[in-house]
Amino acid sequence: MTAHLPHTLRSDARDNRARILDSARAVFAEEGLAAPVRQVARHAGVGPATLYRHFPTKRDLIAATFAEQQRACRAVIREAVADPDPWHGFRSLIEGICELHAHSRGFADAFMASFPEAVDFDADREQSLRAASELARRAQEAGRLRPGFVVDDLILVLMAHRGVQDMPPDTRLAASRRFAAYMIDAFRATP
Amino acid sequence: MTAHLPHTLRSDARDNRARILDSARAVFAEEGLAAPVRQVARHAGVGPATLYRHFPTKRDLIAATFAEQQRACRAVIREAVADPDPWHGFRSLIEGICELHAHSRGFADAFMASFPEAVDFDADREQSLRAASELARRAQEAGRLRPGFVVDDLILVLMAHRGVQDMPPDTRLAASRRFAAYMIDAFRATP
DNA sequence: AGCCAACCGGACGGGGGCGTCCGTTACGGT
DNA sequence: ACCGTAACGGACGCCCCCGTCCGGTTGGCT
Known part of the structure; x- marks a missing residue:
């Protein structure tokens, strides 16, 4: 059984997650799903690793975004x-x-x-x-x-x-x- | 001034060129221009270098193909x-x-x-x-x-x-x- | 047949994108 | 104020694609 992690993210993490989703919406809206994940990260002012921690794969990011x-x-x-x-x-x-x-x-x-x-x-x-x-x-x-x-x-x-x-x-x-x-x-x- | 090369290719070269163009038509028709050049070469039974010698860039290949x-x-x-x-x-x-x-x-x-x-x-x-x-x-x-x-x-x-x-x-x-x-x-x- | 040049193709370098690792930072509870 | 830990991000490995280089091969002319 998976031990369920705390449902409350740290403040910075929560903030970053929101900015990532906003950026994903903007970037994917403009350039389509072909846009690189790193560009979403850059747009959000966040390192790639941070993005991948919140959304392990591009698919996950897309799903959450839309x-x-x-x-x-x-x-x-x-x-x-x-x-x-x-x-x-x-x-x-x-x-x-x-x-x-x-x-x-x-x-x-x-x-x-x-x-x-x-x-x-x-x-x-x-x-x-x-x-x-x-x-x-x-x-x-x-x-x-x-x-x-x-x-x-x-x-x-x-x-x-x-x-x-x-x-x-x-x-x-x-x-x-x-x-x-x-x-x-x-x-x-x-x- | 560029010395103009002989207008007659060697038989194998001529044959390969024709097969490359046929393959390019087939591959690009099926998969669009996003198809890799190497795939065209493989389809033609030819090495990548041979293809690039006949068509120095992908653009050239496309132009000739269509x-x-x-x-x-x-x-x-x-x-x-x-x-x-x-x-x-x-x-x-x-x-x-x-x-x-x-x-x-x-x-x-x-x-x-x-x-x-x-x-x-x-x-x-x-x-x-x-x-x-x-x-x-x-x-x-x-x-x-x-x-x-x-x-x-x-x-x-x-x-x-x-x-x-x-x-x-x-x-x-x-x-x-x-x-x-x-x-x-x-x-x-x-x- | 023999030779030379044209030709071939496997191997290489460069660039870009996806996903990961680990040393560093900073939140937040005590 | 302190400390443990969650979170961060630069750097890395991997794969795919474009275009190039060089040693081996083959056509075609004498």
């Missing part, structure tokens, strides 16, 4: 599904996820598991997809979403959207929104 | 522009470029210069964009392409399409075509 974004993503999906107008919900879902991904390349990378070593978002993704599928079905029944749409198309959008993130940083957000708008247009049913 | 694809790309654009029906030409252009990019991740990478060290396709891209812009204008005047379309949207499509290439190899082509179809739908004018 736990919040993951919650936000779940919230977006929950709200979209709860929308009384399924087509409006569907649009909100696409716009919302794209917005989240646009604000952090790293989160988009982790979510799409484009990095094989990235954190395991599979369970979440599976569940989200199921919910989205339900929403899409209702939107189709309402005659607003084109009948040909399948859930895999949502993955298609997300994969494609990840490619948009490789544009120059100052145009990323606008490009992301424009892309989302086009895709929604493509998914709209033609009466 | 010269043919680049010509194919120019041809696609030329034919699209020459199409008497500008909207049909516009669709052909998107489908054609996507198809080319779908058949080789490496070419897509090189074309979009997502790799900073990649070959300089800028001149080509600029010229192609100008031609595409002309085609788009005519398609808009014909009332088939939506008025809001701008040339940057073509770049948007290509960047997004590059993201689609990160899907599993067996689904790439289908996903690419489906994506192209959706984007064309989104660009279609709504009367």
Whole structure:
């Protein structure tokens, strides 16, 4: 049995951990998960060893870094599904996820598991997809979403959207929104 | 003045060069430009030094590897522009470029210069964009392409399409075509 | 056949990223 | 104020990738 260590970190350790997570969010958001761990450490004003003590592997760091974004993503999906107008919900879902991904390349990378070593978002993704599928079905029944749409198309959008993130940083957000708008247009049913 | 070397390589050298280019096409197509040069050499059954003698830098190898694809790309654009029906030409252009990019991740990478060290396709891209812009204008005047379309949207499509290439190899082509179809739908004018 | 040059490829150096070790620092309880 | 211990961080080893060097090999011309 593992003797459980004290749940209270020393003040400096707690401070450093917080700064590391903030830095990880900033660095990974800007440069994606390809950014070196040392750069996160430098950004946090901390030695590499300190970072590795708090997060033994890069995977752990990524998981901790994007736990919040993951919650936000779940919230977006929950709200979209709860929308009384399924087509409006569907649009909100696409716009919302794209917005989240646009604000952090790293989160988009982790979510799409484009990095094989990235954190395991599979369970979440599976569940989200199921919910989205339900929403899409209702939107189709309402005659607003084109009948040909399948859930895999949502993955298609997300994969494609990840490619948009490789544009120059100052145009990323606008490009992301424009892309989302086009895709929604493509998914709209033609009466 | 540089004394010009004989334009005829020795038979084994010529053979190796050809095998290297074939291997480069195969490897870069499958794994993108991130694939190590040594892997190309191994695939060709050749030592690294031999490869580097024929192509002093990775950039050179990439340039030589995709010269043919680049010509194919120019041809696609030329034919699209020459199409008497500008909207049909516009669709052909998107489908054609996507198809080319779908058949080789490496070419897509090189074309979009997502790799900073990649070959300089800028001149080509600029010229192609100008031609595409002309085609788009005519398609808009014909009332088939939506008025809001701008040339940057073509770049948007290509960047997004590059993201689609990160899907599993067996689904790439289908996903690419489906994506192209959706984007064309989104660009279609709504009367 | 014989020779020379062109060619080949294993081995090397340089750089960068991930994760680890150990001597030093500083928190916090007494 | 003191001391034990948790925490820190510079330096290290390891691996992978790019590009180079040199001794051995082979093509092709006489």
